[in-house]
Amino acid sequence: MEKWRRTERITVITKYILDRPNELISLNNFTELFQAAKSSISEDISIVRDVFQQFGFGRIETLAGAGGGMIYFPQISGKNRDDFLKEVAFKIANPNRILPGGFLYMTDIIFDARTAQKVGEIFAQHFAAMEPQYVVTIETKGIPLALMTAKALNRPLVIIRDGSRVTEGSAVSLNYVTGSSRQIRTMSLSRRALPIESRVVIVDDFMKAGGTAKGMVELLLEFKSEVLGIGVLIDTKTPEKKLVEEYYSLLKLEEVNEEKKQILIEPYLVK
Amino acid sequence: MEKWRRTERITVITKYILDRPNELISLNNFTELFQAAKSSISEDISIVRDVFQQFGFGRIETLAGAGGGMIYFPQISGKNRDDFLKEVAFKIANPNRILPGGFLYMTDIIFDARTAQKVGEIFAQHFAAMEPQYVVTIETKGIPLALMTAKALNRPLVIIRDGSRVTEGSAVSLNYVTGSSRQIRTMSLSRRALPIESRVVIVDDFMKAGGTAKGMVELLLEFKSEVLGIGVLIDTKTPEKKLVEEYYSLLKLEEVNEEKKQILIEPYLVK
Numbered sequence: 001m002e003k004w005r006r007t008e009r010i011t012v013i014t015k016y017i018l019d020r021p022n023e024l025i026s027l028n029n030f031t032e033l034f035q036a037a038k039s040s041i042s043e044d045i046s047i048v049r050d051v052f053q054q055f056g057f058g059r060i061e062t063l064a065g066a067g068g069g070m071i072y073f074p075q076i077s078g079k080n081r082d083d084f085l086k087e088v089a090f091k092i093a094n095p096n097r098i099l100p101g102g103f104l105y106m107t108d109i110i111f112d113a114r115t116a117q118k119v120g121e122i123f124a125q126h127f128a129a130m131e132p133q134y135v136v137t138i139e140t141k142g143i144p145l146a147l148m149t150a151k152a153l154n155r156p157l158v159i160i161r162d163g164s165r166v167t168e169g170s171a172v173s174l175n176y177v178t179g180s181s182r183q184i185r186t187m188s189l190s191r192r193a194l195p196i197e198s199r200v201v202i203v204d205d206f207m208k209a210g211g212t213a214k215g216m217v218e219l220l221l222e223f224k225s226e227v228l229g230i231g232v233l234i235d236t237k238t239p240e241k242k243l244v245e246e247y248y249s250l251l252k253l254e255e256v257n258e259e260k261k262q263i264l265i266e267p268y269l270v271k
Numbered sequence: 272m273e274k275w276r277r278t279e280r281i282t283v284i285t286k287y288i289l290d291r292p293n294e295l296i297s298l299n300n301f302t303e304l305f306q307a308a309k310s311s312i313s314e315d316i317s318i319v320r321d322v323f324q325q326f327g328f329g330r331i332e333t334l335a336g337a338g339g340g341m342i343y344f345p346q347i348s349g350k351n352r353d354d355f356l357k358e359v360a361f362k363i364a365n366p367n368r369i370l371p372g373g374f375l376y377m378t379d380i381i382f383d384a385r386t387a388q389k390v391g392e393i394f395a396q397h398f399a400a401m402e403p404q405y406v407v408t409i410e411t412k413g414i415p416l417a418l419m420t421a422k423a424l425n426r427p428l429v430i431i432r433d434g435s436r437v438t439e440g441s442a443v444s445l446n447y448v449t450g451s452s453r454q455i456r457t458m459s460l461s462r463r464a465l466p467i468e469s470r471v472v473i474v475d476d477f478m479k480a481g482g483t484a485k486g487m488v489e490l491l492l493e494f495k496s497e498v499l500g501i502g503v504l505i506d507t508k509t510p511e512k513k514l515v516e517e518y519y520s521l522l523k524l525e526e527v528n529e530e531k532k533q534i535l536i537e538p539y540l541v542k
Contacts (some may be wrong), residue, residue, distance in 0.1 A: 111420035151384035
């Protein structure tokens, strides 16, 4: 007789999987925990896998071979993704968000943990197949999105410091020119933070001309990193030509009109 | 006949609950989604609740009244908490982490999403009963821990900026003296980031003399905030008297001996 009922096992398995995205999970964890036969656990997992697929929670891949295992890839269906981005765009388009100088107040949105998590899962879904080893961002506003991307990819987060004030041993610093306001700034990364020759993706909240992203790519070159992709929550319509060749953006900011109190922002939809 | 089997419903309910900590969830969500009777859903939830309790995943409180509902409070059992903190302490105690000047390299640990999540859940468990409305931190290293605390508490994150470079409209700035190195620094918070008279908790990674924490408390006073508690991952043995009265720390750094290449760090255990 088995000690745990299927409903109980399924609750535990669901929680366990959700805590470990992009990680190979051995079936033995569960056969031992529940003192159950491998066939029972396999059936449990089939049920969870099918539900995850039907409800758009993500993809669970089961693997045969020594003991058997599975990997959970968080995914958002195209429709859920698009609905979510429309909702974020709608929130950002509130004219009360216009700050002097045509800036937009949106830290409340990008610092919201659930929003950040969903954005992170969208980025993770996009980048997973590239098999990055690290997720890189620059302080400060990109951190929540990058952390949630790192969580969904099950990879470490690396934060480039703004300025040269690094208390983390020897560091590489780089002067760069912000593309839009043409200011000279410095960014730094501790030597210890990233092994050389790593495969990385960059995540940030905003791209105007792309000067910061270009700076990050150059700094990462000093670490002989391979930058597999760049993800930003928002890019701007102008300047049309960015300083980096390719990137993946979720929302396009077309215009902030201080006079008319109007913000035009559109999601890049997949459906 | 009901369309979804119990095992399927339980998978969905588990995922749904885990995505919504500290939020009142109505049973109607599930009766509608599954076209199921309230009694069936109630039974599903009892199963999930009991498993969560038995496996130390957290507490699910069910509420009677209009439609019925529940709230999920993430919790870590005392033993799991202690084991986790011992593991973190062990990682930090690696002598290779000693940097010139007796600093410790530990960004890889606090920027690790899973570690940050667990720390966040421990803080959330400690602070939940105080019913904070916001989680406040200061850039940069405290952000991952504070974001995960905010996520577990289902509350917005507010990030105080280091320096006075704020592009978020009018802001309140405060000069403060770091307690240990006696430097004068500035921190700022946008007026929009926090409504006045909010109930907040502060989360940060490290406390030596407590000058930064004291500065945050003072800045928050300018917003007429009530600071309900302060949580830090690590505090130091010296100076014994901190500049803030009370705080909740998870690890105590007793000594960093550069010469002997020795780090003494101990978790504050509950068991």
